[in-house]
Amino acid sequence: MARDAEATRRRILAVALALFREKGFAKTTMRQVAREAGMSLGAAYHHFDGKHAIVQAYYAQQNAAHEAAVRAALEQAGGGLRERLGVAFHTGLDVRAGDRALMRELAPLVIGPDEALSAFSPESEPLRNQSIALMRDLVDDPSVPEDVRDPMALALWALFLGVLLYFTRDTSPGQAKTRALVDGALDLAVVTMGAIGLPAFAPVRAQLTSLLRDAELLPDELA
């Protein structure tokens, strides 16, 4: 019964996330998850290949929430590139505001060798492409030269990853520093994207595109 299986999966995920948030990822055991979800250890492992698989499901959930929130907020927001980028980034932080401690604990997995969880792995391609596509949509603006839009989308995605890492460790009230970092970094990014088209910046532009495209910002495996 796939229907029941799906419900069971959701129940395990909910229980596990509650435990992760309450006691942390490392301190939560699969035995606890199974017990609180009302099943045996073996049963829990039947639905999730392990703790890491639960995290994977969590990422997908978070990603969907971000995407939906951004699309909704963009309906309201005005039209400028800078404003739309601000909405996307700040919404991304809003969605995750309650999970900073958990994300801080999970951050290692994102750059780790575990293929399923690494942000750079083939297994994460769907999630990654979804995020990059969002940035690509935002950057589809007359003020941005067409040939730098793709590399810029990639760079913005990488920037957002960095911002999230910063966010998880930012203990300033209301994570004001992260908010300021976002605003400053986006100001710079927009100025750069605007200036890059000027004839005077042709050399820098060639350098940037070669950095981000020919040499590729991300290593081979990301293709």
Added chain:
Amino acid sequence: MARDAEATRRRILAVALALFREKGFAKTTMRQVAREAGMSLGAAYHHFDGKHAIVQAYYAQQNAAHEAAVRAALEQAGGGLRERLGVAFHTGLDVRAGDRALMRELAPLVIGPDEALSAFSPESEPLRNQSIALMRDLVDDPSVPEDVRDPMALALWALFLGVLLYFTRDTSPGQAKTRALVDGALDLAVVTMGAIGLPAFAPVRAQLTSLLRDAELLPDELA
């Protein structure tokens, strides 16, 4: 007998690194390390608080090797800022060229919550300060306005961390992409550092310094 203890420590570290490089960090067990070092599990744990403590010792060793290699290479190298930065970054890669696989596996620990190993933790301050100080020395150049030297040193340190992460995942022959990334990023950095002093760039300069200093590039805990 502190003398014997120190020798035992070194023996454990050497054995552990050999195993890490041969079979990987995760697949190497403390039991193996102890056995190959000719002692019991408990004895090994007496000298190192755990696997993570061995990694910590490895980082310190690597850091010292990089610093020494850079200082030596700079004696030979000419005087330009760009050239000296290139020497520092490329030497950093040279020193670690044989350990890409291991570093890739250890990368998660660097951004992880484990205080002892995180690059951003108070416990790592000595190592971190050593690296930032090296960057600060390099940036002590007439072409760089004095008030941006400190934030630039911090930014260069962060850039180097990112380069190392890229390096561990770069499967291009001879890690040519990483080398190109270093050259391109440093070109941009030097151009930026030079241009930032011009009156026309006063607004951007204010933005940069506020980003890197007032708002701080790194979160609260890094002070």
Added chain:
DNA sequence: GTCTATATCCGGATAGAC
């Protein structure tokens, strides 16, 4: 075929005797 339970393995970590 879908799901659950028990038993067991393995390795990191610790306790306490010597």
Added chain:
DNA sequence: GTCTATCCGGATATAGAC
């Protein structure tokens, strides 16, 4: 400073229930 014994939890094997 070294040992043995033990704990704990992630992961797996496997048998069987529905």
